[in-house]
Amino acid sequence: MRPPTLPGLMLIRQDQALLDNCAVYEPCVALIVQGRKRVLLGDETLDYGEDRYLIASMDLPVRTAVLEASPDRPYLGLALRLDWRELASLMLEVPAPPPGRKAVPPDSRAMTTGALSASLLQAFDRLLDLLDHPDDIPALAPLILREIHYRLLTGEAGARLRQIATVDTQSHQVARAIARLNAQFHQPLRIEELAREAGMGQSTFHHHFKQLTAMTPLQYQKQLRLNEARRLMLSQRLDASTAAFRVGYESPSQFSREYRRLFGVPPSRDVAGLRSAAEPLAA
Numbered sequence: 001m002r003p004p005t006l007p008g009l010m011l012i013r014q015d016q017a018l019l020d021n022c023a024v025y026e027p028c029v030a031l032i033v034q035g036r037k038r039v040l041l042g043d044e045t046l047d048y049g050e051d052r053y054l055i056a057s058m059d060l061p062v063r064t065a066v067l068e069a070s071p072d073r074p075y076l077g078l079a080l081r082l083d084w085r086e087l088a089s090l091m092l093e094v095p096a097p098p099p100g101r102k103a104v105p106p107d108s109r110a111m112t113t114g115a116l117s118a119s120l121l122q123a124f125d126r127l128l129d130l131l132d133h134p135d136d137i138p139a140l141a142p143l144i145l146r147e148i149h150y151r152l153l154t155g156e157a158g159a160r161l162r163q164i165a166t167v168d169t170q171s172h173q174v175a176r177a178i179a180r181l182n183a184q185f186h187q188p189l190r191i192e193e194l195a196r197e198a199g200m201g202q203s204t205f206h207h208h209f210k211q212l213t214a215m216t217p218l219q220y221q222k223q224l225r226l227n228e229a230r231r232l233m234l235s236q237r238l239d240a241s242t243a244a245f246r247v248g249y250e251s252p253s254q255f256s257r258e259y260r261r262l263f264g265v266p267p268s269r270d271v272a273g274l275r276s277a278a279e280p281l282a283a
Contacts, residue, residue, distance in 0.1 A: 005134050006141060008083070009127070014075040018066045020263070020274075022227040024182070025056040027082040027164075029152060031116065031124060035068040035075035041111050042214030052113045053120070055157045057082070057164045058175045059182045060111055060213060061223040078124070086149045087165050094153060096162060110164070110175075110212040114156035123147045173198040174208050181217065185224040186248035191217055225249065226262050233271045240267040 014035075025039075036049040040063040047067075048054050069075035127144045130137050153161055163171040177198040181189075194217060195205035209217050229243040238246065244255035259267045 005137050006127070006131065008081040010079045012075070012077040012079070014066045014069045015071045017069050017075075018064075018277075021064045021066075022061070022230055023064055024059055024061045024224065024227065025111070026059055027084070028056055028079045029082065029148070030054045030056075030077060030079040031121075033076040033078065034073065035066065035077070037075070037077070038065040038067055039111070040064070041109065042219065044109065044214045046111065046113055048113045051116055053116050054111070054113050055082075055152065055161075056111045057157075057160055058110045058178055058212070061220065061227055062111075078128075080124075080127075080145075080148065082152075082161075083145065083149060084165055086146060087153060087161055090146070090150055090153050091162060091165060094150065097159070108160055108211075109214055110160070110171075112157055112160065117151065117155065120148065120151040120155065123151060170198075170200070170204075170208050171212060173200065174205065174212055177205070178209075178213070178220075181221060182224065185221050185228070186246075188248075189218060189221050222258055223262065226259055229255070229259070229267070230263070230271070233267060234274060243267070 031053050032048065032050050034050065036047065037054075039046045039048075039054065041060060046054065049068075066075045123144055127141065127148070130141055130144070152158065160171075163169045164175055166172055177194040180197055181194060191202055191206065194209075195202045198205050198208075200208070206216065209215075209220070213220055215223065225247040229240075229247045229249075232238045232243045232246060233240065240256065240259075241252040244252050249255040256266055259270070263270050265273070
């Protein structure tokens, strides 16, 4: 749920393990208060728990699994949307580390985990405390949010955040093209247009896109489409063919093949299994 007084903050509770879920992570930082979680980005796996945070620096389609959760000890987590204007403002005040220090490795992804420092955890504690004192939010929330962004910028993920936020970097240019792909994922993929959006040649764009997302542009679009089709079949009870056309597929058989390749079972069987697994939660 999203506390209405702190827009951008999401609180999550899960009373049982959920081993196969789909999501598109917006640029955010996520913490786990209790439990463990696994995130699959392309063919890479990120596990994190109460001692680490996860940060996504651009929109990324992922598959997730809540590994530890029960009614007696539920999974508890939170996510905070990143404010790029706040980061840009801080970058003017906080000098970048000298060359060679905290540099971004050439194969860095746009999603990573970092050690949860005491200072970052304390800032989040103060932010959550404001939910019990709503009258203090207008005056104190902006200060605490700025501190959280400062802790992130000066922490393990700081170099990656600087690259994404700096306008003339290749990471920022790819992020801009990814935003367009997210908005138009149901339309035919045109690599030349995305590369032009990023100001790169097609081969250079393809290389940097995969470096950041662990997926090719085509794989990224397929996962967006299949995630959305799965959501439509679950939430709106659409049949597979209707969901396929809704997300941009022209061939239901191709949709079924690619769905099975990603999720391991055909659409109808997958959705039936997910609904069955959700019944205890609704009881």
